Amino acid sequence: MKALAIAGIGLRIMFRDRSNVFFVFLMPLMLILIVGAAFGSGGEARLGVVVQDGGPLAARMAAELHELPGLEVSTEDDAGQLVADVERGRLEAGVVIPEGYGEAVRTGSAGTLRFVSRPGLTGTLVGFNVRAAAGREAERLKASRYAAAEQGGSLDDTLARADRTARSLPGVTVDVTTVGEENAYANSSQFDVGAGQQLVLFIFLTAMNGSIVLIVSRKLGIAGRMLSTPTPVRTILAGEALGRIGLALFQGLLLMGGSALLFGVDWGSPWGAVGLLVAFCLVGGGAAMVAGAAFRTEQQVGAIGIFLSLGLAAIGGSMMPLEFFSPALRTAAFFTPHGWANDGFATLVLEDGGVGDILPNLGVLLAYAAVLFALGAWLLRRSLMSAR
Numbered sequence: 001m002k003a004l005a006i007a008g009i010g011l012r013i014m015f016r017d018r019s020n021v022f023f024v025f026l027m028p029l030m031l032i033l034i035v036g037a038a039f040g041s042g043g044e045a046r047l048g049v050v051v052q053d054g055g056p057l058a059a060r061m062a063a064e065l066h067e068l069p070g071l072e073v074s075t076e077d078d079a080g081q082l083v084a085d086v087e088r089g090r091l092e093a094g095v096v097i098p099e100g101y102g103e104a105v106r107t108g109s110a111g112t113l114r115f116v117s118r119p120g121l122t123g124t125l126v127g128f129n130v131r132a133a134a135g136r137e138a139e140r141l142k143a144s145r146y147a148a149a150e151q152g153g154s155l156d157d158t159l160a161r162a163d164r165t166a167r168s169l170p171g172v173t174v175d176v177t178t179v180g181e182e183n184a185y186a187n188s189s190q191f192d193v194g195a196g197q198q199l200v201l202f203i204f205l206t207a208m209n210g211s212i213v214l215i216v217s218r219k220l221g222i223a224g225r226m227l228s229t230p231t232p233v234r235t236i237l238a239g240e241a242l243g244r245i246g247l248a249l250f251q252g253l254l255l256m257g258g259s260a261l262l263f264g265v266d267w268g269s270p271w272g273a274v275g276l277l278v279a280f281c282l283v284g285g286g287a288a289m290v291a292g293a294a295f296r297t298e299q300q301v302g303a304i305g306i307f308l309s310l311g312l313a314a315i316g317g318s319m320m321p322l323e324f325f326s327p328a329l330r331t332a333a334f335f336t337p338h339g340w341a342n343d344g345f346a347t348l349v350l351e352d353g354g355v356g357d358i359l360p361n362l363g364v365l366l367a368y369a370a371v372l373f374a375l376g377a378w379l380l381r382r383s384l385m386s387a388r
Helices: 002-014 021-038 056-066 079-088 101-106 121-151 156-167 194-209 212-217 222-227 233-262 270-294 298-315 327-331 335-349 355-386
Strands: 047-051 071-076 095-098 114-117
Touching: 047 121, 047 298, 047 335, 056 095, 056 101, 056 121, 071 079, 071 233, 071 355, 079 095, 079 114, 095 121, 101 114, 121 156, 194 212, 194 233, 194 270, 194 298, 212 270, 212 298, 233 270, 270 335, 270 355, 298 327, 298 335, 327 335, 335 355
Parallel strands: 047 071, 047 095
Antiparallel strands: 095 114
8 A cells, every 4th residue: 555655646746747737648649630630541532522413413423423432422511611621631622513514414515523622642543533433424424315316215214224234244354463562551540550659659758757756756855754664665666666657557548548539549459459558658667767766857857868768769660650661770679669569559550460469579578677677676776775
């Protein structure tokens, strides 16, 4: 119970500064949102369709657009709102089938569609698909008008015959072969990629920042007063360790749950994700114990600790996916615990791996944690004993 009380004291000291609540809990979620928005949709591009013509030919064109592969097509109500949604990024592109489209097509004129898109490659590719769909519909209409002129009958009847004939014709088979490595992000959402990286970055950064509590405790004489009571040094060490681990674990669980709820992040195997989280929280807690015993002032933690945290995060793949690293940099990444943690989360999220696939990652992280806790406990014990 004393160890838990000591852990609680440390957490209260840290959160006396209300800004820590923002940096520990809210800022990571904001960065997940920013990174996800910058990375792109990661899945199907979104196309909105507004049908202003109530006729059957406009409905045919809309149905053709809804069948486009690789697109998430939705029916919208207002053309002005459609343009605004494209401008704000809710949609990658939009199509308006204007009033009078059906009448223009029946009289042999060109039916005009209005297409709007966001600048960039995605909008261009959606535009190719929309033009292809409009071209297919134009060819069917041309064939149907010719049949109506030669054999008689209405355009609707010849269109129905053209559709039946098209369904009876043999299709074209396209064999697709992937050359090189398959895109690892093909089946992931825009937020899946950066969530694990931000989780690893902030758990370690917060743990290092939490080492300030150990320094403040020494400066205020809290550690010395605890030693003047019937409290063994090992209990103090256990309490400080629990405080560092508890904060990291609470932050990690909140980020996992919050990102899944707010952004739909898929963390893969629950047991694997929690296992990696716990293992890396132990690493962060051990690093905080070492920093809290080795540094003498809060300014040292603010300078050296944060620089070390961000440097390890950059080398370990928390600022750019490991898949984009050169072979030499990727090898260097696995000299850091961040590299093993990020690789483990990538295995769970991008490769649909399970606990068995990340056992090496868990083993290395636990080894890092054991070394750091052993060193931190030794340094902190020596510091406490010298303060008596």
